[in-house]
Amino acid sequence: MTAPENLVPSSNPAQEGPVRVRFAPSPTGSLHVGGGRTALFNWLFAHGEARRQGKDGAFVLRIEDTDQKRFVQDATQGIFDALGWFGLTWDEGPDRGGPYGPYTQSERTTLYREHADRLIAQGQAYRCFCTPERLERVREEQRARKQPPGYDRHCRNLSATEVEENLTAGKSFVVRFATPLEGETRIVDLLRGEIVYQNENLEDLVLLKSDGFPTYHLANVVDDHLMAITHIMRGDEWISTAPLHVLLYGAFGWEVPALAHMPLILAPGGGKLSKRHGSTAMEEFRAQGYLPEALMNYLALLGWSFDGQTEIFSPEDLLEKFTLERVSPSPATFDYAKLRWFNAHYINHVLTLDDLAARVVPFLAAAGLVDSGASDPGHTDYPLVRDAAALLKDRLETLADAPDLMRSFLQDELEPYDPTLLVPKKLGVLETLDALVAVERVLDDGLDVADEVATEARLRGLAEELGLKAGQLFMPIRVAVTGRTQSPGLFETLRVTGTVRCRERIAAAIALLRDHGDETLTAD
Numbered sequence: 001m002t003a004p005e006n007l008v009p010s011s012n013p014a015q016e017g018p019v020r021v022r023f024a025p026s027p028t029g030s031l032h033v034g035g036g037r038t039a040l041f042n043w044l045f046a047h048g049e050a051r052r053q054g055k056d057g058a059f060v061l062r063i064e065d066t067d068q069k070r071f072v073q074d075a076t077q078g079i080f081d082a083l084g085w086f087g088l089t090w091d092e093g094p095d096r097g098g099p100y101g102p103y104t105q106s107e108r109t110t111l112y113r114e115h116a117d118r119l120i121a122q123g124q125a126y127r128c129f130c131t132p133e134r135l136e137r138v139r140e141e142q143r144a145r146k147q148p149p150g151y152d153r154h155c156r157n158l159s160a161t162e163v164e165e166n167l168t169a170g171k172s173f174v175v176r177f178a179t180p181l182e183g184e185t186r187i188v189d190l191l192r193g194e195i196v197y198q199n200e201n202l203e204d205l206v207l208l209k210s211d212g213f214p215t216y217h218l219a220n221v222v223d224d225h226l227m228a229i230t231h232i233m234r235g236d237e238w239i240s241t242a243p244l245h246v247l248l249y250g251a252f253g254w255e256v257p258a259l260a261h262m263p264l265i266l267a268p269g270g271g272k273l274s275k276r277h278g279s280t281a282m283e284e285f286r287a288q289g290y291l292p293e294a295l296m297n298y299l300a301l302l303g304w305s306f307d308g309q310t311e312i313f314s315p316e317d318l319l320e321k322f323t324l325e326r327v328s329p330s331p332a333t334f335d336y337a338k339l340r341w342f343n344a345h346y347i348n349h350v351l352t353l354d355d356l357a358a359r360v361v362p363f364l365a366a367a368g369l370v371d372s373g374a375s376d377p378g379h380t381d382y383p384l385v386r387d388a389a390a391l392l393k394d395r396l397e398t399l400a401d402a403p404d405l406m407r408s409f410l411q412d413e414l415e416p417y418d419p420t421l422l423v424p425k426k427l428g429v430l431e432t433l434d435a436l437v438a439v440e441r442v443l444d445d446g447l448d449v450a451d452e453v454a455t456e457a458r459l460r461g462l463a464e465e466l467g468l469k470a471g472q473l474f475m476p477i478r479v480a481v482t483g484r485t486q487s488p489g490l491f492e493t494l495r496v497t498g499t500v501r502c503r504e505r506i507a508a509a510i511a512l513l514r515d516h517g518d519e520t521l522t523a524d
């Protein structure tokens, strides 16, 4: 006869009553996009799907900072900032409080100790006095015998007297869970269905470390229960510990929340997405000029789809359409080019011009091109930023592209450029010089570049008068005014640059070409 199954309550997806989910990052560094995607799905489930069904969907933010060795100062603030920038709002959390606080695990250590004691008293956990040296020896022996590594349960059967003696001797200990040695444990993952684990393959997990701090497992289970979490939606990497958590819930006599492990995010060529493939932290994408709504749209589609076709979803659309049921358990591949495509789409087709202008300003200000107040519509630079943004938005893939592309519109003087760029194909230096002098004269005669139609007519006429093809005249003008051979349409570029600056830049180009011509002639 097989051993009795562990009678643990199964996950209950058809939860009645309020839905409560949590995002529970550990402050060990910057928030990874994978974490951002998990947070997003939790938020969409609580604030979207659950609320649409008339259930109170609460999204809880809990900081899991009990691993003192991996703790990084300021990481918690970084997580708040990244999530806030991303556009997620949490209903309860360390910074907001709430009925189930505190929401930072290091402030809840007494609770975890009490729960560990409770399991010891029930005979479902035990103190383990094994030294790190002994544990290493056991591991080595296991390696030598080609056995899987794991604790050999040496302290599981210590007598009460032995335990007392060790405690009196002041030996340090951890508390381990006494995992059932036989039988099986089932988990029900909402995306994957039922998974059955053989208990004999499970370890006696450490619940409390020798410093009195809980491990992730104990703290996570205790908090999910005490915070009344109904659905645990977390990264795929935790699925292997889910049976142990399910056993822990059973040991406490608690119902297991519904479980859903989000699909893995793979790197472009396969494998885990890591720094060597490109940016992985939410804050890096922010610094690189990605829009939070474009990143949100992109990350939502890493694992979820609405109809397998629609690609563009605003945050509001996502809240309206997201269902957990349509999240696939299969790994999703992170595609940087696709993310750029989404970002360019949002810049070009979704943001209003005022919004775009306001969002490029921090990037322009960091490059010293405007002051940071220029995002205010009342600021003197604002109209110029807005006009330049209108001209260039279809070339911007990220906001960080703005300084380079918009520089010529915002600086009084152009950056130095190569004078030979002024000279078009099949034209000599002197002819180019004559052409620019003629353009200067036209401007002096009162051509106002604010009128694009009149400017175009006048300059086309001038090309004819000079016996040049239009392009042969337009290229030197373009280079003189922007410092580069490519720009948006010439006449709109001239309009946004303004007559005064155009005139100054044509004059500067003439001077540059004269010097250059002198050198060329001398060299000849």
Ligand code: GLU
Binding pocket: 023, 024, 025, 026, 064, 216, 220, 233, 234, 235, 238
């Ligand atoms: N603190 C864990 C992490 O950062 C949370 C895992 C979970 O959501 O259960 O991945």
